[in-house]
Amino acid sequence: MNNTVEKMKAVLETAECLHDFATIEKALDKMAVEITKKLKDTNPIILCVMVGALIPTGHLVTRLNFPLQIDYVHATRYQGEVRGGDLHWLVEPRNNLKDRTILIVDDIMDGGLTLGAIIDYCKQAGAKKVYSAVMINKLREREPGVDFEPDFTGLDTKDEFLVGFGLDYGQYLRNAPGIYAVAKEHQ
Numbered sequence: 806m807n808n809t810v811e812k813m814k815a816v817l818e819t820a821e822c823l824h825d826f827a828t829i830e831k832a833l834d835k836m837a838v839e840i841t842k843k844l845k846d847t848n849p850i851i852l853c854v855m856v857g858a859l860i861p862t863g864h865l866v867t868r869l870n871f872p873l874q875i876d877y878v879h880a881t882r883y884q885g886e887v888r889g890g891d892l893h894w895l896v897e898p899r900n901n902l903k904d905r906t907i908l909i910v911d912d913i914m915d916g917g918l919t920l921g922a923i924i925d926y927c928k929q930a931g932a933k934k935v936y937s938a939v940m941i942n943k944l945r946e947r948e949p950g951v952d953f954e955p956d957f958t959g960l961d962t963k964d965e966f967l968v969g970f971g972l973d974y975g976q977y978l979r980n981a982p983g984i985y986a987v988a989k990e991h992q
Contacts, residue, residue, distance in 0.1 A: 813977045820968060820985035824960050829940070829970055829983065832959035833861075836938060837868035839957050840908065843936070845871040847906035852898060854923060855879040857912030860971040860979060861940035861959070865910060876900045878909075880923055892922050903931035912971035913941040914958070917951030924953070940970060941984060960984065966992045 824832075851869075853862040855877050866875060879895035907927045911920050920937055927935045938957035945964035962984060968974045969981030974991070 809977070813974065816968070816974055816987060816991045817978055817981060817985065819988040819991065821988070822983050822985050823962055823965075823967070824984040826970075826982040829864075829959070832940070833864050833868060836865060836957050836959050840865075840936075840938065841869060841871060843956075844869075844873075844906060844908060847934070848872060848874075849906040849908050849936075850874045850876055850898070850900050850902065852907055852909045852923070852927070853877040854909060854911040854919070855896070857971045857973065857979065858910045858940075861912055862910045865938070874900060878923055878926075880919060880926075892919060897926075898930075901930075902927055904933050906934045907932045907936065908957075909935065909937045911937065911939050911955075913943060913967070914939040914955050915943045915945070916948035917953070918948050920955070921951050921953065941967065941972070943967075962986075 851866055851873055853859060853875065876898045878898055881893055881895065909920065909923050914920060924935050924937060936956040939955045940959040942955060942958040942961045943964055944961050965986040967984055968978040968987055969983050969985045971979050973979045974987060
């Protein structure tokens with residue numbers, strides 16, 4: 806086996822499971838109820854933030870039993886690295902956001918810079934109302950200038966390096982069926 810596969814196995818084997826799949830399912834159910842109450846009559850566009858929100862978005866939208874459209878953006882500060890840098894726009898939404906209600910779904914609210922930039926983009930594109938939903942809300946101080954919290958949150962976690970259910974480690978482990986804190990020796 807190659808070294809990368811072995812390293813990823815070691816990362817997952819030594820990681821602490823903070824939230825198992827059953828807990829994630831319950832959190833998604835709760836989010837879906839809250840989102841449905843707020844957005845069911847708004848004809849929203851669900852905007853998935855690639856690549857991390859692919860898995861949470863897929864699980865979430867199957868619980869939203871009202872008319873909606875799905876689109877995506879690909880904006881990243883990580884580009885495969887474990888630390889964020891400048892924001893890079895790789896793909897903008899295809900749908901016209903003007904006068905629409907937008908629900909941005911992201912995998913995690915960490916410092917808030919990426920999600921904040923996407924919210925600003927939607928507002929500048931003329932969206933009527935912009936909401937945000939995150940699977941994981943990291944309990945930490947936000948970056949300077951970030952003055953919002955997500956409208957809908959699945960689970961809260963401590964401020965650790967996380968993998969699983971969309972969150973990656975060097976573009977791997979997004980498919981892990983839980984939320985895991987990476988051991989210090991792998992950070």
